[in-house]
Each structure stands twice: as structure tokens, then as C-alpha cells.
Amino acid sequence: MKESSVKKIAVLTSGGDSPGMNAALRAVVRTASYYNIECFGVREGYNGLIHDDFIKMGPRSVKNIINEGGTILKSARSKEFMTKAGRKKAYENCVKHEIDALVCIGGDGTFTGAKIFNEEFGIKVIGVPGTIDNDIFGTDNTIGYDTALNTAMEAIDKIRDTATSHNRVFFVEVMGRDAGFIALNSGIAAGALDILIPEKKDSLKDLFATFDRAEKAGKSSSIVVVAEGEQLGNIYELSKATQEKFPDYDIRVAVLGHIQRGGSPSCADRVLASRLGYGAVIGLMKGKSNVMAGMQSNKLIFTPFETAIVKHNEINQDLLKISEILAI
Template sequence: MNESAVKKIAVLTSGGDAPGMNAALRAVVRTANHYHIECFGVREGYNGLIHDDFTKMGPRSVKNIITEGGTILKSARSLEFKTKEGRKKAYDNLVKRGIDALVCIGGDGTFTGAKIFNEEFGIKVIGVPGTIDNDIFGTDNTIGYDTALNTAMEAIDKIRDTATSHNRVFFVEVMGRDAGFIALNSGIATGAIDILIPERKDSIDELFATFERAEKAGKSSSIVV
């Protein structure tokens, strides 16, 4: 099948929602319309593929969603899609509707599922990196990462006021799962005294030594991310 043979596509959002997913969805739907490709939205990610929860989409379907957070298609994590039987149900539903290709907006888990799905059934798949974790290879910034980073920075800046007022040390935990991008860059940007990330193993002794050096330097409050 050549690229011009693609006449119908389906698009889904999967895994944790990320700021910008709706904007990405809008772009997919409007681009499909421009090239006269029929587009279906799949509700609740891979669960929707398995349970045949499709909805026809066009430019009116994505009107005024570009600034909305979350995803209008909803999102979910699918244990059933991790099984061969679940993926076969999903494939059968795509075949039943004559869908030629699938666009998956999500993170590492979404991409892993899409890769396996493609290898097993040969369905054309495009992955759009939408995750605040920024843990997708091949892109500088995933959709949602910049917003998450700035949100963390704003929160840390506010917490610092209380830390300074009460001479306290605050530990700020941010999201990112096994990737330390949010922690590292928000910590650097806000002047954290130490940054603890999954990619590097830090000991309690090293952390205490950092506090001792700060105290000797006259620092009375600190932020650790």
C-alpha cells in the first residue's frame, strides 16, 4: 500500500494527558480534512480501539479546543491491549471500518503499544510525542513538557517565599516517572540547592554534606527538587 492509498485514519490519545494534546488532535483532524482523508477519533485510547468506541471527526469536531487542556477524546491505560487477544480485537475493529492508518498521541507506553501493534498486524502508525515527561527519543521537547516545566517553576518560586520566611528546607517532588527532565531543568531555573533525578544515584550522606556547606555559607533556607 502506498501513501496515497490511505483514505481513512483513526486518531487516539493514550496514557497520561498532557497540555497540548487537544492542539495536536486538532492539527491531525484538520490536516486529514485538507487532504480529503476520512478521520475517526477513538475514545479512551487503546480501550476504545478494543471496544469499538469510534466517532467521526471533522473541522467542526475540533472547534475551539486549541487552548483547552486535557484531551476531548479522553485517555486511559489499557491492560487488555497488552495482550495479543486485545490487540487482535483492536485490529479487527480497524479492518471493519476500513481504516488504513492510526495516529497515536501519547508517551512512552503509547509508543511501545503502537510499535508492537504495527509489527504484529502491519497497520500504519504515526506516533505524536505527547507527554510531560519528555522521555521520547528523537524530539527535543515533547508536547506538554514546556507547560509542565513552567508550572513546576512557578510552584517552586512560590514555595521559596515560605522557605525563606521560616528558615526551612523544602523538598519539592515533581512528575517525570523515570526521566529527570522536569526536576533537572526546574531545579536549575529556580536555583535549587540540590536536584535528585532517576538518572543519577545520590546518597543521603552527599545530601547532608550539601546542607552543611550551605549552612556554613550562611544560607538559612533551601529548596531540593
């Protein structure tokens, strides 16, 4: 590859953390080093850009982090960066450190900030999708999604042991404020009776009909997986309504919460993060900016931020049908 016009880059992690962010950071730092590009890490996302919290990074700065969850640079949601004055401060610090380009690891909020920053001040920016929700367009999977999926599945498996031991019905809430990818896939993998997600028009009538069918089929215990953004109501309202309809049921609620965000990243997430971190640096060297690096059909592609933010990955309709058929 010919010599790059990019001589110095900064990398940050922003928004909600996801398993594999460290692996992506490691890939960015080591790829930059390989191509003789200076690399700085920015602590606490866009807040670090504003408060001049830069740290020089090299290959040894990122040793032994590929297997760690979270992010060693730490993350934050920056309200100050949402203001023009805050972004101006951030730009002045980039100029001070002679930063040519930024690699921003995060979700759609992170990319929105990067896009505005590029439009206002012209600094090159490239995104790496790190979010467990898997709702960003332009990549088959986001970093952290596979790990979160496995964490949810393992937790539901353990809950099932209790459900079958006591003939109980469990409503299990998984993460997914705007997207049902974790709920749908972990629900199928764990053999859930029903899966409630924001993308599907669910009704209490349909939910109760599913319980009726399960009863007729001789099911004595059941798991219902609910995405946190389910439109029908929160998990406690759903369990209460079900209890009123089926007073003999022994119903319990389990909210998995932030357990899904942590933990050592899976092999798939480590490899994906390594490929996308590498891809981000290669993209900058090729002159790309205001785009996100993603993997589609096992190939590195670059999607404009505008498209990645506005569009969303679609729920697979076949999976919805499969979940329904296999539930009873």
C-alpha cells in the same frame, strides 16, 4: 503533494495525559481534512479500538480545544490491548471502519502497543510523543514537557516565598519516575539548593555536605527538588534523614503530583503539538509507518518506534554542573 494512498485514518490519545494533546489532535484532524483524508477519533485510547468507540471528526469537531489541557478523546491504559485477543478485536474494528492508518498520541507504552499492532496486523501506525517526562528519544521535546516545567517552576517559586518567610527547608517532589528532566530544569530555574534525579548517583553524604556549605554561606532557607524516581529514597525518607542530621532545621515536604499534568498548554507546547500532529499526517501520506514524528534542531524527523522506545534522551551534563555552581 501527490494524492495519498491513505484515505481514512483514526487518531487516539493513550497513557498519561499531557498538556498539548488536544492541540496535536486538532492538528491531525485539520491536516487530514485539508488533504481530503477522512478522520475518526477513538475514545479512551486502545480501549476504544477494542470496544468500537469511534467518532467521525472534522475541522469543527476540534474548535476551541488548542488551549485546553487533558484530552477531549480521553485516555486510558488498556490491559486488554496487551493480549492478542484484544488486539484482534481492535483490528476487526479498524477493518469495519475501513481505517488505513492510526495516529497514536502518547508515550513509550503507547508506541510499544502501536508497534506490536503493526507487526501483527499490518495496519500503518505513526506516533506523536505526548508525555511530560521528556524521556522519549527522537525529539528534542515531548508535548506537555514545557508546560509541566513551567507549572513546577511556578509552584516552587510560591513555596520559596514561604521558605524564606520562615527560614525553612523544603523538599519538593516533582514528576519524573524514570527521568530527571523536570526536576533538573525546574530546579535550576527556581534556584534550588540541590536537585536529586534518577540519572545521578546521589548520596546522603553529598546532600548533607551541600547543607553544610549553604550554612557556611549564610543561607537561612533552602529548596531541594527531588524527582519522584530518585534512587536514594522517597522524599519523606530523605527529609527524615536530613532532620536527624540537622535537628535545628524546620523541614517541610511538598509533593506537586498531578498538578504538573494539567492546565492550559504553553505557547511552546501548542506550537510543537501543531507541528507534530501535522507531521504525523504528512508522514502517513509519504508512506511512513511504525515511526514517531519528532522535532530535532527545529526540523521534523521520523524515528522508528524501536529506537524511540529503547533509547532515552540524555540528561545534559553541563546543566548538572551549572546547578551545582549556582546553588550556593
